[in-house]
Amino acid sequence: MxxxxxxxxxxxxxxxxxxxxxxxxxxxxxxxxxxxxxxxxxxxxxxxxxxxxxxxxxxxxxxxxxxxxxxxxxxxxxxxxxxxxxxxxxxxxxxxxxxxxxxxxxxxxxxxLIDLEYDTPSQPDIPYDIKIPIPVSILKEAIQDIEIVSDRVSFEVDEDKLTLEAVGDFADAKIEYLHGEKINEKARAVYAISNIKEMLKAEKFSDNTYLSIGTDMPLTLYLELLNEEGLLSFLLAPRLEEED
Amino acid sequence: MxxxxxxxxxxxxxxxxxxxxxxxxxxxxxxxxxxxxxxxxxxxxxxxxxxxxxxxxxxxxxxxxxxxxxxxxxxxxxxxxxxxxxxxxxxxxxxxxxxxxxxxxxxxxxxxLIDLEYDTPSQPDIPYDIKIPIPVSILKEAIQDIEIVSDRVSFEVDEDKLTLEAVGDFADAKIEYLHGEKINEKARAVYAISNIKEMLKAEKFSDNTYLSIGTDMPLTLYLELLNEEGLLSFLLAPRLEEED
Amino acid sequence: MxxxxxxxxxxxxxxxxxxxxxxxxxxxxxxxxxxxxxxxxxxxxxxxxxxxxxxxxxxxxxxxxxxxxxxxxxxxxxxxxxxxxxxxxxxxxxxxxxxxxxxxxxxxxxxxLIDLEYDTPSQPDIPYDIKIPIPVSILKEAIQDIEIVSDRVSFEVDEDKLTLEAVGDFADAKIEYLHGEKINEKARAVYAISNIKEMLKAEKFSDNTYLSIGTDMPLTLYLELLNEEGLLSFLLAPRLEEED
CATH class of the missing domain: 3.70.10.10 (Proliferating Cell Nuclear Antigen)
Structure with a gap:
């Protein structure tokens, strides 16, 4: 049944x-x-x-x-x-x-239903100290801002702010979001904008969203339903800044 | 004048x-x-x-x-x-x-005005027993549903329902609409979706719309203005299921 | 500073x-x-x-x-x-x-900032007697009307009306706007629609807009902020009707 x-x-x-x-x-x-x-x-x-x-x-x-x-x-x-x-x-x-x-x-x-040899990937377990609640709409708009100058974006967290930033050929862009959390450390990593845009399509899953990052570590985006009845999460590998 | x-x-x-x-x-x-x-x-x-x-x-x-x-x-x-x-x-x-x-x-x-040799086509007179009132919006959406799996759609009428259905390579689709009419017979025919979509552009002509079909017969869509002041109708030839 | x-x-x-x-x-x-x-x-x-x-x-x-x-x-x-x-x-x-x-x-x-050899063009000083207040939205829609028949439009002003007009291969179009101004002369000139559409992108600059024309003279569009705190103006050269 x-x-x-x-x-x-x-x-x-x-x-x-x-x-x-x-x-x-x-x-x-x-x-x-x-x-x-x-x-x-x-x-x-x-x-x-x-x-x-x-x-x-x-x-x-x-x-x-x-x-x-x-x-x-x-x-x-x-x-x-x-x-x-x-x-x-x-x-x-x-x-x-x-x-x-x-x-x-x-x-x-x-x-x-399709035939599929499927090895369920094991969920990476990454211990993060930094967890920032942020509406997906804010994140989405910031990514659209950054996108006009570059296809990469750096995420940087300090005590006060989450800063998204990119340097382009004709212009630079920087978006600052006051996170209002008690955070005592800093972290910084760079991601590909196209990958972030894929995740953000899940925007309507929940209003209860937060992200975690660590220096040169994956970005994790969590979307949680009320009463822990559902969770959608994405873990996105960082790009090395030297890459092209 | x-x-x-x-x-x-x-x-x-x-x-x-x-x-x-x-x-x-x-x-x-x-x-x-x-x-x-x-x-x-x-x-x-x-x-x-x-x-x-x-x-x-x-x-x-x-x-x-x-x-x-x-x-x-x-x-x-x-x-x-x-x-x-x-x-x-x-x-x-x-x-x-x-x-x-x-x-x-x-x-x-x-x-x-253009020069035109115009032989007014004579209106086919098809006696139908089945006449189903249906909002064009319902029909339009059902066609959009079917369209994701096929470019043909079968219309099937029985005592209770109008059923639009198609079988596709990766998925099948079936839309059931309870017609609420007193109908004592069954009918079934297949049409090309592209032709149906052309007719449905007339959506705003009237809210007073109904369709008629017979087994392997044309589909007729009627849009009638109040007080019989106007009528727009379409008669669409069926496709044989063997065709490709 | x-x-x-x-x-x-x-x-x-x-x-x-x-x-x-x-x-x-x-x-x-x-x-x-x-x-x-x-x-x-x-x-x-x-x-x-x-x-x-x-x-x-x-x-x-x-x-x-x-x-x-x-x-x-x-x-x-x-x-x-x-x-x-x-x-x-x-x-x-x-x-x-x-x-x-x-x-x-x-x-x-x-x-x-870019390197630029920039000779500020001197503003043409054209004495106009005809000044017609007109909402940009009206102008924009009239241009879209004309556009279905031609890529040129004639502007004609008389005592009562501003008339936009074009003759096409399959249809002609004429838009008449009662200007309500005291105008004692006539004027007529032809412009390229593509150039007019560029100017009209400034639509939201101000609701306080007017245009000036003279026979076979440039079209001027003025968009003025309240209290003379700002002005955006465009001067568009006429097309000769013989051109192609």
């Missing part, structure tokens, strides 16, 4: 908008506790983790663990057709994930 | 948005009763019929029948420049249809 | 949206009275003049005259990143114009 019902398809839509721009294929693991996905892109630059607890769902029936291997682009095409006030139901038959969106009409999509 | 005044140019704008995507050239026949247009596309797949009764117009002066041969694309370019709260006036001079839109400013467009 | 602070960056944004589409490089002259820019495009078709008085600014410190040579496209990229409710600050360091936009975050952009 496998049946999950969720009254807000936007959690899936926004997650897979980001995920499908990072990885082509994924394995979703579902068991009695909830749903999990771990993936890493081909170049091993971005690691993505999604988990949704069973308590988040209106109906959650999963009597034995199941692995769903999916083409993320095909899944995203279907998720885009949902409306935020539709009720979404997930079931399976032989070889398909069945997504039903019920609103003014009933829409049923069967997405073919 | 030829002068027609209408306080809502959107009826023309939305009609010709659909018509100009189906046929390049048309003949509009005007007499003391009203205005009529019958046309069929080059491939003889879509037949379109428009009629607007004289009572719909604020001023209607047409003392002898007249035939206006027009390039639909040129006419549409002009109609697009109207605003919904403009007053539209149609007159003629030698060789031109003159369209005036009067709002904050007065806009006058002269569109050249 | 050079520091200008303005609480409405949109004046700069809309000005340079137009200016950057007309000229690639400009010299902005700043002294204790205010800021001035005069420029002419490579083909000597459009002359643009911008002046902003010191009283317009919230803070205005400029103890010695300064000339800022800038690439208009690079400057425009930066100005686009401002929000209308940001506070904009302009300062300089060696070789850079520094623009700061302060709102929810603080954005600092350094735009490189």
């Amino acid at each position: 496998f049946k999950l019902v969720l009254s807000d398809p936007s959690i899936f839509k926004t997650s897979f908008d980001a995920i499908s721009s990072i990885v082509d294929e994924v394995q979703i693991e579902v068991d009695s506790d909830g749903l999990r996905l771990n993936a890493i892109d081909r170049s091993h630059i971005t690691y993505v983790h999604l988990e949704l607890k069973e308590s988040l769902f209106d109906i959650y029936e999963c009597d034995k663990p199941i692995k769903l291997n999916l083409d993320t682009e095909e899944l995203m095409k279907v998720l885009k057709r949902s409306k935020n006030d539709d009720v979404m139901e997930l079931t399976v038959d032989v070889g398909n994930l069945i997504l039903t969106f019920e609103g003014a009409v009933k829409k049923t999509f069967k997405v073919k | 030829f002068k027609l005044v209408l306080s809502d140019p959107s009826i023309f704008k939305t009609s010709f948005d659909a018509i100009s995507s189906i046929v390049d050239e048309v003949q509009i026949e005007v007499d003391s009763d009203g205005l009529r247009l019958n046309a069929i596309d080059r491939s003889h797949i879509t037949y379109v019929h428009l009629e607007l009764k004289e009572s719909l117009f604020d001023i209607y002066e047409c003392d002898k029948p007249i035939k206006l041969n027009l390039d639909t694309e040129e006419l549409m370019k002009v109609l697009k420049r109207s605003k919904n709260d403009d007053v539209m006036e149609l007159t003629v001079d030698v060789g031109n249809l003159i369209l005036t839109f009067e709002g904050a400013v007065k806009k006058t467009f002269k569109v050249k | 050079f520091k200008l602070v303005l609480s409405d960056p949109s004046i700069f944004k809309t000005s340079f949206d137009a200016i950057s589409s007309i000229v690639d490089e400009v010299q902005i002259e700043v002294d204790s009275d205010g800021l001035r820019l005069n420029a002419i495009d490579r083909s000597h078709i459009t002359y643009v003049h911008l002046e902003l008085k010191e009283s317009l600014f919230d803070i205005y410190e400029c103890d010695k005259p300064i000339k800022l040579n800038l690439d208009t496209e690079e400057l425009m990229k930066v100005l686009k990143r401002s929000k209308n409710d940001d506070v904009m600050e302009l300062t300089v360091d060696v070789g850079n114009l520094i623009l700061t936009f302060e709102g929810a975050v603080k954005k600092t952009f350094k735009v490189k």
Whole structure:
């Protein structure tokens, strides 16, 4: 028996908008506790983790663990057709994930499950001291600011500020955000803007977002649902400044 | 004497948005009763019929029948420049249809009449038992849903539902609409999505819309103005499922 | 000491949206009275003049005259990143114009000053008797109307009306605007639509706009801020109707 019902398809839509721009294929693991996905892109630059607890769902029936291997682009095409006030139901038959969106009409999509040798990447465990709550909208706009001068951006944290900065051929850009946190150390690392923009597509997952960085360490972006019922996180490898 | 005044140019704008995507050239026949247009596309797949009764117009002066041969694309370019709260006036001079839109400013467009050997296609008379009222917006969205998996769609009607369905390479899609009509038979036919999308451009013509189908028969979409003052209808030939 | 602070960056944004589409490089002259820019495009078709008085600014410190040579496209990229409710600050360091936009975050952009042999074009002094106040939105829409039939437009003024008109291959277009001014003479000239569209990008500079024309003379468009604190004007050379 496998049946999950969720009254807000936007959690899936926004997650897979980001995920499908990072990885082509994924394995979703579902068991009695909830749903999990771990993936890493081909170049091993971005690691993505999604988990949704069973308590988040209106109906959650999963009597034995199941692995769903999916083409993320095909899944995203279907998720885009949902409306935020539709009720979404997930079931399976032989070889398909069945997504039903019920609103003014009933829409049923069967997405073919794919064959996939999938080694779930192990989640890197990086101890961070710096954790800064920041609205994704602020981050998104800052990246658009930086983008006019460069395709790289440095993130720098000190006691007071998070500073995003880049030096370009014709202009330089610097965005300063007062974080209001009690932070006693500094950190600085450089990332590729194109990778950051992929993550930020998950913007609507949650308003409860924060990021962590360490000097020349990965950038981690966390988007957390209320009551710990869901988490979407991204871990993005830094670029060495000498690279080109 | 030829002068027609209408306080809502959107009826023309939305009609010709659909018509100009189906046929390049048309003949509009005007007499003391009203205005009529019958046309069929080059491939003889879509037949379109428009009629607007004289009572719909604020001023209607047409003392002898007249035939206006027009390039639909040129006419549409002009109609697009109207605003919904403009007053539209149609007159003629030698060789031109003159369209005036009067709002904050007065806009006058002269569109050249064209030479055209025009055999008005006779309207196919197809007896249908199945007539289903359905908002064009529902139909439009269902077609967008189906489009992600295929370029063809089957329409199927039974006692309870209108079902649009398609099978694709990576996913299948099915949209079910409870029609709420008293229908005692079934029907099923397949159509090309691109042709359906052309018709649906006429969306704003009326909220009073319904469709008819028969097994392997044309799909008919009717858009009717209040008080029978106007009708826009499309008749779309079915595709054989064996075709490719 | 050079520091200008303005609480409405949109004046700069809309000005340079137009200016950057007309000229690639400009010299902005700043002294204790205010800021001035005069420029002419490579083909000597459009002359643009911008002046902003010191009283317009919230803070205005400029103890010695300064000339800022800038690439208009690079400057425009930066100005686009401002929000209308940001506070904009302009300062300089060696070789850079520094623009700061302060709102929810603080954005600092350094735009490189360029080397430029700049002969400030002298402003043509054309005595006009005809001055017609007209909202830029009306002008913009009329140009879009005309554009569907031609790439040239004639402006004609008489006692009652400003008439924009063009004759096309498939259709003609005429837009009549009742100017409500006391004008005792007539004038007529033809302009290229592409050049007019460049000027109209400055739409949001001011609601206080008027135009002047003379027979076969340049078209002048004036956009004036309240209390004579700023002026943006464009002078556009006419096209001879025989040209092609």
